[in-house]
Amino acid sequence: MNKARASMEHLYRVFTAPEGRESKLAQIEQHLSANLADFLSRHVVASNTSLEDIEHHFADFTVPEEPQFVSDHAEILLEKLVANSVNTYSPQFIGHMTSALPYFHLPLAKLLVGLNQNLVKIETSKAFTPLERQVLGMIHQLVYGHNEHFYRAHLHSANYSLGAFCSGGTIANISALWVARNQALPPKGSFRGVSQSGLHAALKHYGYEDMVILTSKRGHYSLSKAADVLGLGRHNLITLPCPDQTLDPQLALQKGLELQQQGIKVLAIVGIAGTTETGHIDPLDELADVAQQLGCHFHVDAAWGGATLFSQKYRSLLKGIERADSVTLDAHKQMYVPMGAGMVLFKDANASNAVRHHAEYILREGSKDLGASTLEGSRNGMAMMLYASMHIFGRQGYQLLIDQSIEKAHYFADLISQQPDFELITKPTLCLLTYRVRPDFIKEVLSRFPDKRDEINQLLDNLTVAVQKRQREAGKSFVSRTRLATGKYHQQVVTVFRVVLANPLTTAEHLNDILHEQLHIARQTQSWTRLQNLANQLTTSV
Numbered sequence: 436m437n438k439a440r441a442s443m444e445h446l447y448r449v450f451t452a453p454e455g456r457e458s459k460l461a462q463i464e465q466h467l468s469a470n471l472a473d474f475l476s477r478h479v480v481a482s483n484t485s486l487e488d489i490e491h492h493f494a495d496f497t498v499p500e501e502p503q504f505v506s507d508h509a510e511i512l513l514e515k516l517v518a519n520s521v522n523t524y525s526p527q528f529i530g531h532m533t534s535a536l537p538y539f540h541l542p543l544a545k546l547l548v549g550l551n552q553n554l555v556k557i558e559t560s561k562a563f564t565p566l567e568r569q570v571l572g573m574i575h576q577l578v579y580g581h582n583e584h585f586y587r588a589h590l591h592s593a594n595y596s597l598g599a600f601c602s603g604g605t606i607a608n609i610s611a612l613w614v615a616r617n618q619a620l621p622p623k624g625s626f627r628g629v630s631q632s633g634l635h636a637a638l639k640h641y642g643y644e645d646m647v648i649l650t651s652k653r654g655h656y657s658l659s660k661a662a663d664v665l666g667l668g669r670h671n672l673i674t675l676p677c678p679d680q681t682l683d684p685q686l687a688l689q690k691g692l693e694l695q696q697q698g699i700k701v702l703a704i705v706g707i708a709g710t711t712e713t714g715h716i717d718p719l720d721e722l723a724d725v726a727q728q729l730g731c732h733f734h735v736d737a738a739w740g741g742a743t744l745f746s747q748k749y750r751s752l753l754k755g756i757e758r759a760d761s762v763t764l765d766a767h768k769q770m771y772v773p774m775g776a777g778m779v780l781f782k783d784a785n786a787s788n789a790v791r792h793h794a795e796y797i798l799r800e801g802s803k804d805l806g807a808s809t810l811e812g813s814r815n816g817m818a819m820m821l822y823a824s825m826h827i828f829g830r831q832g833y834q835l836l837i838d839q840s841i842e843k844a845h846y847f848a849d850l851i852s853q854q855p856d857f858e859l860i861t862k863p864t865l866c867l868l869t870y871r872v873r874p875d876f877i878k879e880v881l882s883r884f885p886d887k888r889d890e891i892n893q894l895l896d897n898l899t900v901a902v903q904k905r906q907r908e909a910g911k912s913f914v915s916r917t918r919l920a921t922g923k924y925h926q927q928v929v930t931v932f933r934v935v936l937a938n939p940l941t942t943a944e945h946l947n948d949i950l951h952e953q954l955h956i957a958r959q960t961q962s963w964t965r966l967q968n969l970a971n972q973l974t975t976s977v
C-alpha cells in the first residue's frame with residue numbers, strides 16, 4: 436500500500452480532485468445512490484456485536500499523526516462504523532421515532548454539503564434565507580392559518596421572524612421558552628429586563644417569589660433541560676400526574692392558581708401533541724383556556740404529532756394548537772426529513788424580537804439575518820430538505836403517510852388485543868402504542884388475586900425486559916421499551932413494549948412476525964416458567 440504524505444500537494448488533491456471513480460469512497464457513493472436498501476443489507480451486518488467490542492474499534496485517543504488516502508480510510512469506515520450501525524431503514528425496526536427516509540434526500544444531502552451555505556447571515560446564504568423564511572411561513576400557516584395579509588407583511592420582513600429553524604425539538608422547546616421568559620420579564624422603566632439583567636434581578640423587580648413551568652409527567656426531557664438553561668432550575672418544571680396519559684386541564688388550573696397564591700409566576704403551560712412515550716395528545720383547546728386564565732404563555736410541543744396537521748382526517752386531534760403562543764415541530768420525525776430539522780413557530784410575529792440580538796459585523800440592525808433571533812449560530816440549509824419534501828409529497832402525500840401510519844397502529848392494536856398472550860396497554864392516538872406479553876394463564880389470576888398483583892406485575896416486567904433484549908440481540912426486529920403508570924393497574928408502573936409505526940414500508944406481515952417472535956422468545960424465559968408455577972400454585976391452593 437502506498438502511504439499518503441503530509442504535503443500540500445496531497446492536501447490540495449483532498450480538497451479538489453477525488454482519487455478517481457475507482458476510489459473506494461466513489462464506489463460507496465455509487466452503491467448508496469443506486470440501491471440504498473441493498474447497500475444497507477450488505478454493509479450494515481453486525482447487528483449483534485456487543486457494544487464493548489465496538490468500543491474496541493474506537494479506543495485510540497490520539498490524533499492520527501500521518502495522513503491517509505481517502506480510499507484507505509473509506510475501508511476503515513465501512514468495517515468499523517457502517518457494519519456496526521443500526522439499520523433504521525428496516526421495516527422491522529419499529530421501536531423509535533427514527534425511520535427510513537425517501538430516497539431523494541441522499542442526493543439533496545450532497546447538494547447541501549456541496550453548497551455549504553450558512554443560514555446565520557444573508558451574506559453566506561443569499562437564496563437559502565428567503566427559502567427558510569418561506570418554509571417557516573408554510574408551516575406557520577399550517578398551524579395558525581393567519582390571513583394572507585399577515586404572511587405578505589411578515590414573511591420576508593427584516594423586523595420579524597415567524598419562528599426559527601433549528602437542529603431539533605430540544606432547541607425548539609428551549610427557544611420557545613426563552614422567548615416566553617423574556618416576554619414575561621420585559622424591560623420596564625429603568626429596569627432592563629431579564630435578558631440584560633438576569634433572572635434574579637428580574638424576579639425581584641417584578642416581585643415574584645419564583646418562576647415555574649407546568650406540564651405533564653409525559654413532557655419530554657428537553658423541557659427539563661430548558662428549565663435548567665433558562666435559569667429556572669429543573670425543579671421548577673412541574674410535571675403533573677397523568678393517569679390517562681394526558682394533562683388534566685382542571686389539575687393544571689388548580690396547581691397554577693395555588694402557585695400564583697404563593698407569589699410564584701407560572702411562566703408557561705406546555706401541552707404535548709404526541710407524547711414521546713405513548714403518542715397521546717393533551718386537550719390543547721382546554722389548556723389554552725387555562726393558560727388564558729392564568730395569564731401565562733401557552734406552548735405546544737408538537738415535535739412528533741405536528742405533522743398530523745397535514746391530514747384533513749386527523750388534524751382535529753390537535754384542535755386548539757392554533758391558540759398556542761408557540762409551537763415546536765420536528766421535520767425529522769413524521770415529515771421524513773433527515774435529522775437536524777426542528778422548528779419553533781410563534782403566533783405573534785413580534786414574539787421572537789424578545790430574543791433579538793445584534794452584532795456589528797453581522798446581524799446588523801435592519802438586516803434580514805436569521806441569526807439575529809436564533810439560539811444557534813452557524814446553521815446549514817436543512818430547510819431545503821423540508822422545502823423539497825413539501826413539494827414532492829404535497830399536503831396530500833403527507834396526508835397519506837400520516838393516515839396510513841395511524842391506521843396501521845389501529846390494525847396492530849387490534850391484532851394485539853386478539854392474542855391471548857398479549858395485553859394492549861395504551862391504545863394508539865397517533866401511530867404509537869404500548870403493550871406487553873401477558874400469558875393467557877396469568878390473566879385470570881391477575882384479576883382474581885388482587886394481593887398478588889404486584890408480584891405478578893413484577894414477573895411480567897421481567898418477562899417484557901427479557902423479550903425486548905433478546906429480540907434486539909437477535910437482530911431481526913426491534914421494539915423499544917419503557918415504564919408507564921397506567922390507570923388500569925391503579926397507577927402501578929409497568930414495563931411495556933413501545934412501538935412507533937412510522938416507517939411506511941412496515942407491513943401487516945412484519946407486525947405479525949414480530950408478535951410471533953416475541954411469543955417464541957417469551958416461552959423460553961425463566962420468567963414465563965415462574966409465572967406458570969405461580970399460576971398453578973394459586974389456582975390449586977384455592
Ligand SMILES: *Cc1c(COP(=O)(O)O)cnc(C)c1O
Binds near residue numbers: 736738
Ligand atoms: C423528539 C421530541 C423532542 C425532542 O426533539 P429532538 O429533535 O430529539 O431534539 C421533544 N418533544 C417531543 C414530544 C418529541 O417527540
